[in-house]
Amino acid sequence: MKDVFFYIDPESYANLSAYDYNLLSNVKGNVIYFCSSMYDHVPMKEHITSIPLFTYNKKKNNLLKGLSYIASYFQIFVYILRMKPKAIHIQWLRLQTFDLCFYQLVAWLTNVRLILTAHNVLPLDSGTRYVKLYRHIYHLMDRIISHTENSRNELIDLFNLPLEKVVVIPHGLLKVNINEQQLIQDTPQFEKTYPLQGRLVFSSLGFQTTYKGADLLAKVWSTTPELNQNPNCMLVIAGKFVNVDLSSLESFTNVVLQNRRISNEELYHILTHTDVYLLPYREISQSGAMLTAITERIPLLVTNVGGLAEPLSIAKVGWCIDADDEQQLRDQLLYFTHHTKEVITIKNNSEAWSRVQEYYGWEHIGKRTLQVYNE
Numbered sequence: 001m002k003d004v005f006f007y008i009d010p011e012s013y014a015n016l017s018a019y020d021y022n023l024l025s026n027v028k029g030n031v032i033y034f035c036s037s038m039y040d041h042v043p044m045k046e047h048i049t050s051i052p053l054f055t056y057n058k059k060k061n062n063l064l065k066g067l068s069y070i071a072s073y074f075q076i077f078v079y080i081l082r083m084k085p086k087a088i089h090i091q092w093l094r095l096q097t098f099d100l101c102f103y104q105l106v107a108w109l110t111n112v113r114l115i116l117t118a119h120n121v122l123p124l125d126s127g128t129r130y131v132k133l134y135r136h137i138y139h140l141m142d143r144i145i146s147h148t149e150n151s152r153n154e155l156i157d158l159f160n161l162p163l164e165k166v167v168v169i170p171h172g173l174l175k176v177n178i179n180e181q182q183l184i185q186d187t188p189q190f191e192k193t194y195p196l197q198g199r200l201v202f203s204s205l206g207f208q209t210t211y212k213g214a215d216l217l218a219k220v221w222s223t224t225p226e227l228n229q230n231p232n233c234m235l236v237i238a239g240k241f242v243n244v245d246l247s248s249l250e251s252f253t254n255v256v257l258q259n260r261r262i263s264n265e266e267l268y269h270i271l272t273h274t275d276v277y278l279l280p281y282r283e284i285s286q287s288g289a290m291l292t293a294i295t296e297r298i299p300l301l302v303t304n305v306g307g308l309a310e311p312l313s314i315a316k317v318g319w320c321i322d323a324d325d326e327q328q329l330r331d332q333l334l335y336f337t338h339h340t341k342e343v344i345t346i347k348n349n350s351e352a353w354s355r356v357q358e359y360y361g362w363e364h365i366g367k368r369t370l371q372v373y374n375e
Contacts (some may be wrong), residue, residue, distance in 0.1 A: 002097055004083050005373050006112075008034045008076065009091035010069065011055045015206075015288045017041035018174050020091070024048050026366020029373060034076055040179060051079075056094070069094055071101050080106060087113040087373045095139070096123075096130065100137050100361045107140060115372060117145040119171075121154050124211050135159045143372050147171040147286035148307030155330055165372070169369060171307075172362040174292045176268045190266060194256055196273040200233040201339055202333065203274040203298075205267055206242045206289050208259075213324070214301070220330045221255065222248040226337070226350040227288050227330075230254060233337055238262050246318050263343030275343050281305055282324050291360060297353045300347045301332060315352035323341045 005027075008129075011137050012020050012035035021041045024031055025048075033044060037052040056068035066153070080088070088106070093099040093116075103114055116137070123214030124129050124277055138144055138159045144166045146152040152166045208214035214237065220228050221235055231254060237246060238258035249255045271277075277293040278301050284349075285306040293300060294311060302308035309320045321328040341356055 003086040003203045004031050004372075005029050005031045006034065006076075006080070006085040006088040007031050007091070008084075008088060010036060010056070010072070010094050012036045012091045013038040013040045013057075013173060015292075016079075016092070016222075018169070018177060019288065022172050022174070022362045023034045023369060024368060026362045027370050027373075028366070029370050032079070032085070034072075034079075038341060039149045044371060046258070050111055052224045066095060070098060075096075077102070077106070080112065082184060084110070087110055087115055089117070089373065091117055092119070096133055096137065100140065101131065103137075103140055108324060113142045113373070113375075114140065115143045115145065116141045117147075118151065118166075118285070119147070120156060121151055121158065124209075124283060127352070131158070136166075141165070143375070145169050145369070145372065148310055149312075151285040166369075167372060169365055169372070170290055170360055171286045172365045173295045173357060173360045175295045176264050176271065176292060178264050178268050182263075183268065186263075186265050187269065190269040193258075194234075194236060194270060194273065194355070196234055196236070196270075199231075199254075200276075200343070201236065202233065202276050202278050202336075203238075203270055204235045204280075205262070205270060206234070206239040208239050208244055208246065210244055211281065211283050213282055213329075214246060216282075216324065216326060217278060217280055218246045218249050218328060220326055220333065222252070224273060224330055226333070226334055228254065230337060236274070236287050238270060268296075272300060275340075275347065276296050276301050276318075279303065279308055280319055280321075280323075280329055281308060284308060294353075294356055294360065297347065299343055311356045311359075315355045316349070317352055318346065 017039050018041050026044050031048050033048050033050045035050055035052050036054040038057055039052055041061050053072040056065040058067045059068050067363050085134055138161055146155055146168050147170055149168055152168050155161055155166050235255045240261050241259045249257055277298045279290055283305055301325040302320050304320055305323045309316050312320055321332050
């Protein structure tokens with residue numbers, strides 16, 4: 001009988017569904033995909049069997065969400081006992097204490113290999129309160145997939161893990177899934193909302209939070225007249241603002257703020273008019289937003305956290321500054337306004353972008369993932 005692999009992602013919608021699609025399309029094995037009923041990417045390829053069990057995000061309160069999540073896992077447990085998968089690949093943990101108990105039970109009752117992708121070493125913005133819990137989770141796993149060497153080293157050091165337990169497999173490129181007809185239809189409105197033509201455009205897109213440095217970016221721009229009074233540049237911040245106040249930017253004519261979830265077509269329109277994509281993160285392991293920018297060949301301004309600077313070690317596709325450093329961020333933004341030719345040169349360096357895109361290509365990522373399943 002052919003080996004069966006389970007792939008579990010309770011949060012498989014938006015960028016996370018795109019990640020799952022691209023990875024599983026290149027894992028050439030018999031995979032059962034337990035996903036969200038809100039999965040919103042293109043349909044999975046034929047060798048992947050999708051079972052949309054998770055519906056907790058449709059519930060109205062936290063108690064119902066939790067009960068729904070647990071009920072979905074009880075259904076998965078029946079599948080485990082019946083199909084006896086060789087490996088279970090877990091993407092995200094939503095109720096970590098329950099998740100730990102569930103996978104301890106699976107490990108006790110079966111010989112299935114447990115593999116966890118540690119997209120972040122610890123939940124973002126959580127401080128140290130989850131260290132003890134995640135120590136138990138990580139030690140339970142047979143393998144942990146980390147996206148960067150920096151994160152691998154942090155996992156090993158912080159949780160005292162065996163070197164061989166943590167393997168590095170890059171996060172692959174993420175292309176924006178758009179409806180071409182919708183994009184054409186909406187472009188006139190986008191051009192009114194975002195007057196970007198002929199300007200040096202800086203963008204920060206997606207959820208805006210403190211760990212992403214959105215507040216630092218707002219402070220730097222609002223307190224620097226050479227930026228906020230410069231008619232030749234434009235700052236675009238679009239995406240839901242989460243516990244972060246960006247109101248200091250509202251009075252400037254060269255800033256566009258959109259405090260809402262934007263459509264894929266709107267995201268794509270902004271990206272294709274962006275000259276420098278801003279990622280002034282305070283903490284992260286790897287960023288899907290950055291990999292979307294790389295897909296569209298947008299020069300990057302990143303901080304030296306997690307794997308953000310990794311593409312710059314492959315080819316000159318951007319610039320790196322220290323995390324949480326107001327003056328460095330200010331100086332670098334001002335540098336761009338006086339060196340626009342350098343920005344355009346990097347943007348048009350096809351050879352550099354090809355090297356970076358090859359490193360983050362999904363085909364070899366899928367092959368390496370399947371190797372981990374079969375080890």
